[in-house]
Amino acid sequence: MTIYSQKGQNNPPIIQFCETDMSKKHQPVLPVDKRTFNELRDELRKRLLPYLRRAFNQIRPISRPQILDIGCGSGVPTLELAHLSNGEVTALDTDGEALQRLKTKIRQANLENQVHIIEKSMTQMDFPNESFDILWAEGSTFVIGFKNALKSWKRFLKPNGYFVVHDEAENLEKKLHDVTACGYRLVDWFSIGDDIWWLNYYEPLKREIQQIRRSNPTDPELKTALKRAEKEIQGYQKFPWRYRSVYFIMQKPDPSS
Numbered sequence: 001m002t003i004y005s006q007k008g009q010n011n012p013p014i015i016q017f018c019e020t021d022m023s024k025k026h027q028p029v030l031p032v033d034k035r036t037f038n039e040l041r042d043e044l045r046k047r048l049l050p051y052l053r054r055a056f057n058q059i060r061p062i063s064r065p066q067i068l069d070i071g072c073g074s075g076v077p078t079l080e081l082a083h084l085s086n087g088e089v090t091a092l093d094t095d096g097e098a099l100q101r102l103k104t105k106i107r108q109a110n111l112e113n114q115v116h117i118i119e120k121s122m123t124q125m126d127f128p129n130e131s132f133d134i135l136w137a138e139g140s141t142f143v144i145g146f147k148n149a150l151k152s153w154k155r156f157l158k159p160n161g162y163f164v165v166h167d168e169a170e171n172l173e174k175k176l177h178d179v180t181a182c183g184y185r186l187v188d189w190f191s192i193g194d195d196i197w198w199l200n201y202y203e204p205l206k207r208e209i210q211q212i213r214r215s216n217p218t219d220p221e222l223k224t225a226l227k228r229a230e231k232e233i234q235g236y237q238k239f240p241w242r243y244r245s246v247y248f249i250m251q252k253p254d255p256s257s
C-alpha cells in the first residue's frame, strides 16, 4: 500500500480498506442499465472516502461551515462532507445528469437543508468574496489548472478558511511551490498510490464490467458507459503512475492576525 505524505510516520493510520473480492458486496442486479452502472461506480468511489476523511481531519473544527464543492459530479464527496461537517455544502458542476443523481441522493438522505446544487461552470462562479469556510475540489482543478484555481478562487474563502484539492500527483514539486506562491499555508499533503486506485477502484470495476458483458447488454447508453469505463481502465493499465493522486490541504491566512 503506497501512501506518501508530508508528515510521514506521524499521520493517523489510514484505514486499510482494500478488499479484493468485490463480487459479493457489489454484485450488480442484472440486467444492468446505465443508472445501475453509475450507482456501482459511485459505490466504488466511496471506497476512497477514508482519504477524504483524513484530509478533512486536518481542518480545525468549524461550527456548521459553509463548504463549496467544485466539480462535485454525482456527489460522493459532497454527501460525505455534509455528514462530517454538519455544515452547508454547495455542490457545483456542469453535468446535469450527475447532478440529477445527486439530487435523488440528497432527497433520500434527507439532506435538502444541508446540500444545495448549482448547475454552473467553475469558470463562471460569482459568489461574493469570503462566502465559504472551506473550498473542496476533487478531480476537477485540471479544468482551469491547479495554480489558476488556487489564485482565482481564493477570494471566495473567508480569512483562515481552508482549500482542499485532490489532484493528479504529476508535477507535485511545482504544485507544492504554487501553494505558497499563491499565498496559502500548506497544512499538509499526502498522496494515494496507483496501487490503491487499482485495488479499490479499477480492478473491481474491471471485474464488474466483465460480469455485465457476459449478460450481453443491449441498452445503447449502458454500452457507451461500459466502453468509456473500459477506456479509463486501459489508460490506468498503460500509465498507472498517472493515477497517483494527492490531497493538498491549504489555509488562507488572515491578514489581520
Ligand SMILES: C[S@@+](CC[C@H](N)C(=O)[O-])C[C@H]1O[C@@H](n2cnc3c(N)ncnc32)[C@H](O)[C@@H]1O
Binding pocket: 045, 070, 071, 072, 073, 074, 075, 076, 077, 092, 093, 094, 095, 098, 120, 121, 122, 123, 137, 138, 139, 140, 143
Ligand atoms: C473526475 S470528476 C470528479 C467528481 C467528484 N468531485 C468526485 O471526486 O467524485 C470531475 C468533475 O468535474 C466536472 N467539471 C468538468 N468541467 C467543469 C466545469 N467547467 N465546471 C464545473 N464542473 C466541471 C465534471 O462534470 C465532473 O463531474
